[in-house]
Amino acid sequence: MSNCWTISPPAMKAILGMQAENFASATGFYSFCVLYALLLGSIQAANLGFACVSKEMTLGTADFLLTKPVSRARILTAKLLACLCIIAATNVVYNLVTVPLVLSFADSGALKTLALLNASLLFLQLIFFAAGFAVSAAAKKIKSVLPYSLGLVFMSFALSAFAVTSKEDKLRYLTPFQYFSAEHIMANGSYETRFAVLAAVLVCLGIAAAYLFFIKKQIRSR
């Protein structure tokens, strides 16, 4: 196993997310698996974000909804809360499955690392959701949502692999997959402050932008 580790080309390790020093430990192995949960979770969140407002445009139901006696801000808040509930539910289920599983292999000291790794799913989802939400509120119409969410997430994912192999630190700012690096969590037992702050700022910006766009939006007839 360790031989396999040393002979694998670094680019491949990067793409597969094999950054952990100690690949043989339970949390080390898990930190590698988490990447794929992050990938799927990000797609789900981006999809939610892209669809949640634009769906009213593509279905043509915006005319119905926006001529009802509710303000646009309230409509958007309701949508935001609904999406946040779905994301929260995803995370609850994910934690209920993974925490007992990993802890059955690892000692209880691993709990903090595990919590940090798992929470990165929630944060990453929030970033991708906020990005999709803003675009969704601004776009005239998104015919099909999935290409957008897949495109955004895989581009970020590829950029993340590139950032690892090229060892270019600046690149890490461009992809949310680098904000909560499993490598850093494993080594230091914490997030990197600069990226955690950046993540929070991005989420707030995305949601604020969505409100600004949606309140000013012109609802053209289909």
Place this chain on the structure above:
Amino acid sequence: MPYAIETQNLTKYYGKARGIIDVTFQVEPGEMFGFIGPNGAGKSTTIRTLLSLIYPTSGTAKIFSLDCRRDAPEIAKRVGYLPGEVFYYDGMKVRDLLDYSASFYKKDCKDRIRELAGRMELDLNKKIDDLSFGNKKKVGIVQGLLHSPDLIILDEPTSGLDPLMQQIFFDLIEQENKRGATVFMSSHILGEVQRLCDRVAIIKDGRLVKLERIADLRQSSFKRFHIETARPLPADYFAVEGVRELEVNGLTHNFLFRGDINTVAAKLAGAELANFSAEEPDLEEIFLHYYTGEAHSS
């Protein structure tokens, strides 16, 4: 009493494309107001601006003295809107949609939904996806009227309804009007506006070209005459006062006429006819011949 609808130099551009320009009109409370014009003239743009779905480039629009943009939710409580084409959420039953719609208004609409659906012969238990275009339109009508609005805005309301249903619909709208509701309807069919409305605004290329009482419009309305004579007549035989667009082609004489019908009748009596028809010009013709013509002659 404040106007039900009041616009002042309402202008809307989509980027550089013209939507409407300097549209100014007032609708009295309790009035039935028609808004007609050819496709693309700006009818829907005006309606969507009133409903705050789009925002004006300049000018103002008020409903019940409230600003259409700023007070949109407040206005929406008192407005019922039937869009030209109705789109609804997938997988919903008619009843679900109507209940959802009713949930936005803080009143009990159950009886009203049942009554309206009964009159429109609409099955509440069907899925909306399975409905025909006409039946979807009925959902739209019930949805627009279920909260007993003070102002009813209808965008091309009769398209897709069969004549029998149109009749029921017109009765319904008239009944709402008697109850006190103001009606604002757009159409490109002069006939249905003439039948329902008290006043009509005519919009063309984004501008309001005429605002008339229906009674006056009827008086000033043109007739199109097609006449075939048995024997050739002088080309200017029908060139009497009120005749326009006279075309003579051998034995056929075509023209538009407005004025005292007896002058034409007298002329007709003096000719030996092979065939003859007089019809209401369609809206396009009114625009082409009447309004552009009037602009030229004045």
